[in-house]
Amino acid sequence: MAGRGAPKGGKKPARSASTRSGGSHRPARSGSSRAPAKKPEPAPAPPIPEGPFRLGAIPGATPGKWIDIWQERMPSTTLELVPLEVAAQEEALQSGRVDAALVRPPVDTERWHLIRLYEETIVVAFSADSHLAAGDELTPEDLEGEVLVVPADDVLDPHIASTLAPAFAAPRTTADAIEIVASGVGIVIVPMSLARLHHRKDVEYRALSGAAPAPVGFAWPREDASPLVDTFIGILRGRTAQSSRD
Numbered sequence: 001m002a003g004r005g006a007p008k009g010g011k012k013p014a015r016s017a018s019t020r021s022g023g024s025h026r027p028a029r030s031g032s033s034r035a036p037a038k039k040p041e042p043a044p045a046p047p048i049p050e051g052p053f054r055l056g057a058i059p060g061a062t063p064g065k066w067i068d069i070w071q072e073r074m075p076s077t078t079l080e081l082v083p084l085e086v087a088a089q090e091e092a093l094q095s096g097r098v099d100a101a102l103v104r105p106p107v108d109t110e111r112w113h114l115i116r117l118y119e120e121t122i123v124v125a126f127s128a129d130s131h132l133a134a135g136d137e138l139t140p141e142d143l144e145g146e147v148l149v150v151p152a153d154d155v156l157d158p159h160i161a162s163t164l165a166p167a168f169a170a171p172r173t174t175a176d177a178i179e180i181v182a183s184g185v186g187i188v189i190v191p192m193s194l195a196r197l198h199h200r201k202d203v204e205y206r207a208l209s210g211a212a213p214a215p216v217g218f219a220w221p222r223e224d225a226s227p228l229v230d231t232f233i234g235i236l237r238g239r240t241a242q243s244s245r246d
Contacts, residue, residue, distance in 0.1 A: 051077035053228040056084040056092050056101030058155075059174070060120075060193030061216060063102055069235045077228065086155045093221060100220035100229050104155050112219040115236065119213035120191040122156065123205040125198075127184045132206065139209045147186035151177040156214060158189040178203055 053070075057063055063081070070079050082098050089103045093112060107114060124143065126132045132142065144162035151171045166186060171177045177188045178198040191214040195205040218236060220229045 051228065052080045053077060053100075053226065053232065054080045054082055054098045055232070056082045056089065056098035056103075058084050058086050058089055058102060058104055058216075060191060060197050061102040062193070066232070066235050070232065073235070074231065085153060087153065089219075093219060099226035100218060100232065103217055103219045105215050105217050107217070107219055111222060113222055113225075115218045115233070117216050117218055117236065119215045120193055122189060122208045122211035122214060123192050123195050124208050125178060125188045125190060125195050125203055125205040126181055126186075128182075128202050128204045129184060130204070132187070133204045135206065137209050138206045143187065149177045149180055149186040149188050151188070155191065155194075156189060160189070163187075174198060 051074075053074075055063065055067075067079055067081065070077075082092070082101075084092050084098070084101060084103075086104050089101055090107055090112070092098045093101055102117070103114075105114065105116070124132065124138050126146075132138060132146075135142070140160050140162065143160050146163050147166050148158065148160060148163035149166055149171065150158065151174045153173050171180060174188070174190060174194055175198050178195075178200065180186060181188050182200055182202045189208060189211075192205075192207075218233070220226075
């Protein structure tokens with residue numbers, strides 16, 4: 001006879017799942033079912049500053065290759081080339097008439113940043129009929145007795161001890177001085193770029209041996225510089241469109 005309280009059939013009551021496991025329930029690990037972390041979205045490209053970018057350039061400077069690169073990289077930002085006389089190059093920077101400029105040093109480097117770009121050979125310009133055309137290069141001794149014409153816009157302040165001062169007033173511009181020597185009167189000493197700029201069939205020029213070269217640089221304000229200046233500096237230094245600032 002079955003005992004009191006025993007279930008029918010003699011089977012013991014089943015234990016609960018928690019009783020069979022001998023402990024509390026542990027959640028299953030998610031494993032590969034976890035959602036992958038989202039990659040951060042790239043920062044948006046900074047907006048291109050509005051132009052125009054006003055670039056000053058002294059006579060003889062040749063920024064054409066840099067301007068071409070600018071137009072390729074910055075088609076929506078105009079570059080305005082502003083011709084400058086050397087005597088007014090710093091005033092143009094100070095007044096804000098230009099954002100930066102190709103200049104002839106020296107300039108006040110406490111007020112302007114300056115990158116030296118290249119140096120020019122100094123030449124002597126003279127009439128094509130002059131005996132000075134016989135050689136490939138001239139020395140200061142070759143210029144003895146020649147009338148040295150120095151225009152009012154001179155950029156070199158040349159001094160050759162053996163030359164003579166003209167008996168007439170200084171011409172206003174280098175172009176005027178070149179015209180005078182074309183007539184057979186005197187010589188002009190200039191950077192090679194100016195001799196090329198004012199080239200005439202009746203004028204020749206030769207390098208002046210021993211003369212210090214004339215540098216050309218890029219200058220911009222130490223304060224309140226246009227944000228477009230850095231883009232142009234990158235072009236000057238040969239940085240690609242994708243490279244960062246050095």
